[in-house]
Amino acid sequence: MRGALVTGHVDPGGPGQAAAESRDPELAIASSGLTKRFRGGQLAVDDLDLAVPKGSVYGFLGPNGSGKTTTIRMLLGLAFPTSGSAELLGVGVPDGVGRVLSRVGSLVEGPAFYPYLSGRDNLARYDAADRAASPRTSKARIGEALERVGLTAAAKKRYRHYSLGMKQRLAIAAGLLQPRDLIILDEPTNGLDPQGTREVRSLIRRIAADGITVFVSSHLLAEVEQTCSHVGVMRGGKLVFQGSLPELRRTGAARISVRTPDVEAAAKVLRKLGLVGLAPADGEISAELGDDAPEKICAELVHAGVGVRGLSVETPSLEDLFVGLTGEGFDVED
Amino acid sequence: MSKTETGMTADPGATGPGASTGPGAATGPGAATAATDPPPNQEISPDGGDAGIDGQAPASVRAYGRLLGSELRLVFGRRRNQLLLLVVALFPLLIGIALKIAAPSGAAGGGNGNANGPNNGSAFFNQLAGNGVFLTFIALTMLLILVLPVVVSVVSGDSVAGEAGHGTLRYLLTVPAGRTRLLSVKYLAIVAFATTAVFIVAIVALLAGVVMFPVGPVTLLSGTTVSLADGLLRVLGVTLYIAVAMAAVGAIGLAISTLTEHAIGAIAALMILVVGSEVADDVPQFAAAGPYLPTHWWPMFDSLLRSPVDTTTLWHGLASFVVYAVLFCLLAWARFTTADVTS
Numbered sequence: 033m034r035g036a037l038v039t040g041h042v043d044p045g046g047p048g049q050a051a052a053e054s055r056d057p058e059l060a061i062a063s064s065g066l067t068k069r070f071r072g073g074q075l076a077v078d079d080l081d082l083a084v085p086k087g088s089v090y091g092f093l094g095p096n097g098s099g100k101t102t103t104i105r106m107l108l109g110l111a112f113p114t115s116g117s118a119e120l121l122g123v124g125v126p127d128g129v130g131r132v133l134s135r136v137g138s139l140v141e142g143p144a145f146y147p148y149l150s151g152r153d154n155l156a157r158y159d160a161a162d163r164a165a166s167p168r169t170s171k172a173r174i175g176e177a178l179e180r181v182g183l184t185a186a187a188k189k190r191y192r193h194y195s196l197g198m199k200q201r202l203a204i205a206a207g208l209l210q211p212r213d214l215i216i217l218d219e220p221t222n223g224l225d226p227q228g229t230r231e232v233r234s235l236i237r238r239i240a241a242d243g244i245t246v247f248v249s250s251h252l253l254a255e256v257e258q259t260c261s262h263v264g265v266m267r268g269g270k271l272v273f274q275g276s277l278p279e280l281r282r283t284g285a286a287r288i289s290v291r292t293p294d295v296e297a298a299a300k301v302l303r304k305l306g307l308v309g310l311a312p313a314d315g316e317i318s319a320e321l322g323d324d325a326p327e328k329i330c331a332e333l334v335h336a337g338v339g340v341r342g343l344s345v346e347t348p349s350l351e352d353l354f355v356g357l358t359g360e361g362f363d364v365e366d
Numbered sequence: 367m368s369k370t371e372t373g374m375t376a377d378p379g380a381t382g383p384g385a386s387t388g389p390g391a392a393t394g395p396g397a398a399t400a401a402t403d404p405p406p407n408q409e410i411s412p413d414g415g416d417a418g419i420d421g422q423a424p425a426s427v428r429a430y431g432r433l434l435g436s437e438l439r440l441v442f443g444r445r446r447n448q449l450l451l452l453v454v455a456l457f458p459l460l461i462g463i464a465l466k467i468a469a470p471s472g473a474a475g476g477g478n479g480n481a482n483g484p485n486n487g488s489a490f491f492n493q494l495a496g497n498g499v500f501l502t503f504i505a506l507t508m509l510l511i512l513v514l515p516v517v518v519s520v521v522s523g524d525s526v527a528g529e530a531g532h533g534t535l536r537y538l539l540t541v542p543a544g545r546t547r548l549l550s551v552k553y554l555a556i557v558a559f560a561t562t563a564v565f566i567v568a569i570v571a572l573l574a575g576v577v578m579f580p581v582g583p584v585t586l587l588s589g590t591t592v593s594l595a596d597g598l599l600r601v602l603g604v605t606l607y608i609a610v611a612m613a614a615v616g617a618i619g620l621a622i623s624t625l626t627e628h629a630i631g632a633i634a635a636l637m638i639l640v641v642g643s644e645v646a647d648d649v650p651q652f653a654a655a656g657p658y659l660p661t662h663w664w665p666m667f668d669s670l671l672r673s674p675v676d677t678t679t680l681w682h683g684l685a686s687f688v689v690y691a692v693l694f695c696l697l698a699w700a701r702f703t704t705a706d707v708t709s
Contacts, residue, residue: 140537167432
C-alpha cells in the first residue's frame with residue numbers, strides 16, 4: 033500500500049504514470065494533474081497528484097490559502113476542476129458525485145446549518161436530501177449520530193444557540209448519518225478551544241478505528257502529527273510532499289554525531305559506510321544519517337578501533353520540516 | 367445595496383395609502399433579518415410514509431418526494447414566510463372593510479366594458495356593492511400590483527441564495543442532493559408557496575365578500591348576468607391564472623437566486639424587475655415592447671369576467687407566463703449545474 037505512494041518531493045511527472053496510480057483500487061482518493069484556475073487567473077491548485085491509501089488517516093497540510101479547501105471542493109464536486117481528474121473510492125468526480133458521495137461524509141469550511149432549526153431537524157433536513165437514505169431508519173440513524181458526537185441532550189435546541197464546539201460536532205454528526213467509507217474534514221478544529229480540539233481529535237481516532245479512511249486538512253501540524261498516518265503538504269497550490277509520517281521524518285536529514293578523540297579515523301569509517309555531509313569538528317564529527325541504523329554505525333566504529341565517547345542522532349522536528357516545506361524556512365528550498 | 371433599499375421602501379407606497387403599511391412592515395424586517403423563526407415541527411414527521419405506503423413507487427421517486435416534503439416544510443414552516451401569508455390574508459379583509467365603509471350606493475350593474483387595466487379597478491368597485499364575489503377580483507387586482515410579487519420574490523429570491531448564504535448549499539450538494547434534483551425541488555416549493563398565497567387571497571376575499579356584501583347571480587363586466595355557480599367557477603379560473611403568473615415570477619426569482627449568495631440582493635433585484643416592468647408597461651412609448659414584458663398579461667384575467675370569455679387574450683397571457691417560466695428555469699439550471707459553489 034505504501035508502495036503506491038509518491039514519496040518525497042512530488043515530481044510533476046508523466047501523466048501516464050499518474051493515471052495508472054489513480055486506478056489503484058487501494059486508494060480512497062486519487063487525483064492526477066488536478067488543477068484549478070480561478071476566473072481572475074489565479075492558480076489555486078496546480079497539477080495535484082493525490083494518493084490517499086484506504087484505511088489511512090491522511091493529514092492534508094498547508095498554510096491558509098495554499099489550495100487545500102479548493103482541492104476539497106473539487107473532490108466533493110462543489111467546484112469544477114480547470115483540468116485534471118480525481119477519483120473518490122474509485123469513482124470519477126465530479127461526474128460520479130451522485131453515486132459516490134453517499135459513501136463520503138464531509139465537513140467543508142466549517143459547519144453550516146439552518147439557524148432556525150434544531151440540531152435534530154437540521155440532520156433530518158440533510159438526511160432527507162440523500163437519495164440513498166432510508167426514511168424508515170432516519171430517526172434511529174440521526175439519534176445514533178447525535179449520540180456519537182455527544183449532542184443527544186442538545187438535539188432539540190435550535191442551532192443558533194449552539195456553541196462553536198457543538199456546531200462543529202453537529203457537522204461531524206451529519207457526516208456520520210450513513211455508514212461511510214471515507215470522511216473528509218476540512219479544518220475540523222478551526223476556532224475550537226483546546227477542549228474542543230481534543231474532542232474532535234478523539235472523534236477522528238474513533239472514526240479511523242472503525243476502518244474508515246479519514247482525510248483531514250489543517251494548517252496546524254500538531255493536530256495532524258497526533259492522529260495521522262499519512263500526510264500531504266501543500267504550498268502555493270502544489271503538493272510538495274506526500275507520504276507516511278515516517279517518510280516525512282526521513283526527508284528531514286537526521287544527523288548522527290560522534291564524539292571521539294580520533295576524528296580522522298572516524299571520518300574514514302563513516303565515509304566507508306557511505307555517509308555524506310561529513311562535518312568534522314574538534315573532538316566530534318557529524319554526518320547525515322540516511323537509512324543506516326545508528327547502532328550499526330557505532331558497531332562499525334568500534335570494530336575499526338575508533339574510540340567512541342558519545343553518539344547521538346539529531347532529527348529536525350516535524351515542525352521544522354513542515355515550516356521548511358511550506359516556505360517560511362530557508363534551508364529546504366532547492 | 368442603497369439602491370436596493372430605496373426600491374424596497376419606496377414600493378409599498380404604490381399600493382395605495384391603505385395598503386402601504388402592511389407590506390412595508392412585513393417584508394422589511396422579515397426579509398432583512400431572516401432570523402426569527404421557530405422550528406416547524408419538533409418531531410420529524412415520517413414524510414416518506416405517504417409515498418412509502420404503496421411499495422410500488424420506485425425508490426428514486428420516493429426519495430424525491432421526501433426531499434420535496436423537507437423543502438416544503440422548510441418554506442412553509444419558516445416564521446417569516448408564515449408572516450407573509452398572514453399579511454396576504456389580512457389584505458382582503460382590510461380592503462373589504464374599507465369598501466364597506468365607503469360603499470357607493472346603488473352602483474350595481476355598471477357594466478362598462480373597458481378592457482384597459484387601470485379601469486378594471488373602478489369597474490370592479492361598481493360591481494362590488496351588488497355582489498360580494500367581486501371582492502375577490504378587487505383584492506387580487508390590488509395585491510397583484512405589488513404584494514403578491516413581493517411574497518413570491520422573498521421566497522424565490524431566498525431559495526438558492528439563502529442556502530448559499532447559510533452555507534447549507536454545499537452540505538446539501540455533498541449529501542449528495544444532486545444539483546438538478548435540488549433545483550427542481552426548490553422551484554416546486556416556490557410554485558407551491560406562490561399558489562398558496564394567491565389562493566389565500568382569493569378564499570379570504572370570497573369569504574369576506576360573502577359576509578359583508580350581498581351575494582347572488584354575478585353581473586359580468588360585459589353586462590351579462592351569470593349564475594352564482596358560474597361566477598364562482600370564474601373566480602377559480604382567475605385565481606389559477608394569477609397563480610400561473612406568479613409561478614413565472616418565481617422562475618425569474620429562482621434564476622436570479624442562483625447568481626448570488628445574498629438572498630436580500632436577489633429579492634430586491636426581482637422586485638426592481640417587477641416594478642420596472644410594470645412602469646415600462648405604462649409608458650406609451652414602450653407600447654410595442656409591452657406584450658413581451660413579464661407583467662403585461664397579469665391584469666388580463668378580466669377576460670374571464672366577460673361573456674363570451676376572451677380566450678385569445680387568456681391564452682396569450684398563459685403562453686407568456688409559461689415561456690417566462692421555462693426560459694428562466696432553464697437559465698437557473700444552466701447556471702446552477704455549472705457554477706462552482708464557493709460559499
